[in-house]
Amino acid sequence: MTIIRARVLGFCMGVRRAVELTIEQARKAAEEGSHLYTLGHLIHNPQVLADLEKRGVITLEQNSFEQIQDKGNNRRVIIRAHGISPETENRLRGTGCGIIDATCPNVKKNQLKTRELSRAGYSLFLAGDHSHAEIEGITGYASSAPFCKAVINARQARDAACDLYQTNSNAKTALIGQTTISEEEYVNIGNEIKKYFPNLEIINTICAATAERQQALRELLTATDAVIIAGGKESANTRRLLLIAQESGKPCAMIERVEEIPQNFYSFKTVGISAGASTPDSLINEIELALK
Numbered sequence: 001m002t003i004i005r006a007r008v009l010g011f012c013m014g015v016r017r018a019v020e021l022t023i024e025q026a027r028k029a030a031e032e033g034s035h036l037y038t039l040g041h042l043i044h045n046p047q048v049l050a051d052l053e054k055r056g057v058i059t060l061e062q063n064s065f066e067q068i069q070d071k072g073n074n075r076r077v078i079i080r081a082h083g084i085s086p087e088t089e090n091r092l093r094g095t096g097c098g099i100i101d102a103t104c105p106n107v108k109k110n111q112l113k114t115r116e117l118s119r120a121g122y123s124l125f126l127a128g129d130h131s132h133a134e135i136e137g138i139t140g141y142a143s144s145a146p147f148c149k150a151v152i153n154a155r156q157a158r159d160a161a162c163d164l165y166q167t168n169s170n171a172k173t174a175l176i177g178q179t180t181i182s183e184e185e186y187v188n189i190g191n192e193i194k195k196y197f198p199n200l201e202i203i204n205t206i207c208a209a210t211a212e213r214q215q216a217l218r219e220l221l222t223a224t225d226a227v228i229i230a231g232g233k234e235s236a237n238t239r240r241l242l243l244i245a246q247e248s249g250k251p252c253a254m255i256e257r258v259e260e261i262p263q264n265f266y267s268f269k270t271v272g273i274s275a276g277a278s279t280p281d282s283l284i285n286e287i288e289l290a291l292k
Helices: 013-032 046-054 086-093 105-119 133-142 154-167 183-194 208-221 236-248 263-267 281-291
Strands: 002-005 035-039 057-060 075-079 098-101 123-127 148-151 173-177 226-230 252-255 270-275
Touching: 002 281, 013 035, 013 046, 013 075, 013 105, 046 057, 075 086, 086 098, 086 133, 105 123, 105 133, 105 173, 123 133, 123 154, 123 183, 133 148, 148 154, 154 183, 173 183, 208 226, 208 236, 208 270, 226 236, 226 281, 236 252, 236 270, 270 281
Parallel strands: 002 270, 035 057, 035 075, 075 098, 123 148, 123 173, 226 252, 226 270
Antiparallel strands: none
């Protein structure tokens, strides 16, 4: 069997930064005997989360701070790579704990752009899943916007644009996307909104690593009989990679653990491996070894 890795796969810059920062803080907490928390899951990967738990890192529910009350000064909370809303951050600061911001720099840039447009009176469309942590955080920066709606596909974008047009046909509008959305989805969403608002300002918010990862997968699909997408099933960017692979018509599977590799994959002559932005190198290596 020949195994080919995608030329871009595994941890992106933002995830690697967040994980390395958390591991370093966990080491300090162990030395000091202090408490270290992450607000929500640091990233969407079960192996990484299990490793951090072994290092003493405690995961807090996103809107529950009871665990960090009355712990004295020996407590620090890490804001995860997806970022949080200003309201949540203010509540967190109100507990008196130390805060370490591991928000991905690209996500932070989008948050600040959202606030800028919001204060300038723009009506905003957010391309992404309204329940995803990144979109939830960015929405919090749109508090001054006269209109803000998260849309996950072209149909929702069309409906939202129609609703806004009926109340304000002259609205200044802008589109901001989840950093992990596919370029094709983003273009389709923008085109639907432009049918109502031709002057829509489309902000370039897709992370370059996301686009490169998706393009690398498309190249991989042309050179292999089947493809494995490695990563957490809760990871939005990993699920998008799976959709791209499925659209090719070639056999594909998304797995979190080596044991999940479908039996028929061992019979292909050439298997490709792609991986989401929150997938550790260790899982990619284990998959390759298992196939060999």
